[in-house]
Amino acid sequence: MGVSVGIDIGGTGTKLGIVDDDGNILAKMEFGTWEFNVFEDYVDELGKLTNSMLDELGKSTELQGIGIGSPMGKYVDGTIDHASNLPWKGVLPIASLLKNHFDKPIVITNDANTAALGEKVFGGAKDFNDFVMVTLGTGLGSGFVSNGHLVLGFQGFAGELGHVNIGRLEGRTCGCGKKECLETYVSATGIKRTIFSLMAKRSIDSEFRHVSFDDLSTKDITIAADKGDKIALEAFQFTGKILGRKLAEVVMLFNPEAIFLAGGLSLAGDYIIKPTRKYMEKDILDVYRGKVQFRSSELGSEGASILGAASLVKGEFSK
Template identity: 35%
Template sequence: MSKIIFGIDVGGTTCKCGTFSKEGELLRKEEIPTRKDEGGSLILPDISEYIKGVLADMNMTTEDVAGIGMGLPGACLEDGTVNKCINLGWGVFNAANALSELTGIPVKIGNDANMAALGEFWVGGGSEYNSMVMVTIGTGVGGGVIIDGKPLYGFNGAAGEIGHLPLVEGETESCNCGKKGCLEQVASATGIVRTANRMLAESDMPSSLRSVPYISAKVIFDEAKGGDALAIQVTEYVCRYLGKGLACAAGMVDPEVFVIGGGVSAAGEYFINLIDKYYKECVFHASRQTKIVKAALGNDAGMYGAAKLILGN
């Protein structure tokens, strides 16, 4: 009988590696560097070596492992195919089969934002609910949809890409994805700072932000909480777009709860309440009472979700 599961969250700089019991207990956790040289061809062999090392350490063999779940920063299909992970240098190939051949262990993959959603659904902010949409607001804006305990992949592996909803009319600069006017361009940590710099340049309004040496999303939220009018204007603008994005998601999947994670969510109640205000303003009436809560697992969410992928629902 297999006893353990691996949950691996592959990021642009490190892979977060969790070893879990089948009951969902995190037994050990390590990070290994993501070596992106040679077109990213070293990443899966590195993960394979890591797993073999852990098994040797625990006096176990591949027979003891139920499977490896892997979260990847790109579009993933349920059959194990990745449709480009630009950050890793990967093109289109079956990453699940490739890692399975290296390790001799069954592998399942999912998009990293979907895996974070599944982790939060399993043991985090969404654990009391049956369906949820998670929005991760950090360097970018990621999204994941869980319905009846299962992550939604979508036909092209692009379900839940809430950050690239084309919501912003008249945007002149391009998003990382190549389009113009994505939600991420105003609501990611960098988007929030960009919005603030734009508003500072366009108005003469006095603001404490003008004398701050380094403007970050955190500084903007702190100043807004402190009553700075321009910082408030920035946060209202950002949260109006986030509220609208959530309302669009509700219009399509009508989840039981929205879970907000990522570094920016550290702004807490103030941030969540503002999103909720604008969400209620523009959502279809039947979904108006849907809860918006904070994520609970921080950076570990993706690792938990990848492990949960192996357990199924």
């Protein structure tokens, strides 16, 4: 049985899975991306875990190749270039290093691209040829599909929505070194920053006043919103407003049939989706209004990214 490996490198964790031709994830593992200070040690861990999963599945499985989704994954060179949300700096030759472990095709692209591809091949975007995938994790990623094809651009970096400038708000510094990038407000990290910013400005009670920044999660914020916490509710409104206005620009530039949300922050459901849709619809021209479907990923960020990365091996992005 032919199988592919899908690797999803995130700013917090790395997930990898063995995937068959029907999109079944036969085995999967994960570990902390930040556990390794030396990139070569990190790649060695990927090799060890992949071999471990293949050994468990037995000799009947034949590895066809490895697909990787990573922040700033560069398809044309097989590298990760200057990813601000990862612990290693510079240009990282991940494909050539993994070749030391596996003499198989190794393909890499942006992690949001793999999420978009997974949704297209196996998830809720099967019937859409023009859509945008927005991943809301540690940072904000985006993948654009046009005419059924991933939009990669000249260098393979097309669709970096997370680093577009939103104008002057609070002067937040991004991990990339710029100020006021979209992901400094719209991401798991961004909404946490908003929570603490609001608490500094408001005197109202909130359960977050007894929680440290590092201990706070998007799940905690959603639970607090369910309980009526005013800081949580305002944070979601603020975040959705910023995202919606930027997506309005995307709609007018790209004219997608649908926009999909994935990642931890998207699990907040209507708390993030309703204000996002509201401000997107408000800012677009009449010709687009009511025409763009707004959906959550059917696969979840983990499933979409692993399946999409595995699909890279067969060149699904170019079909």
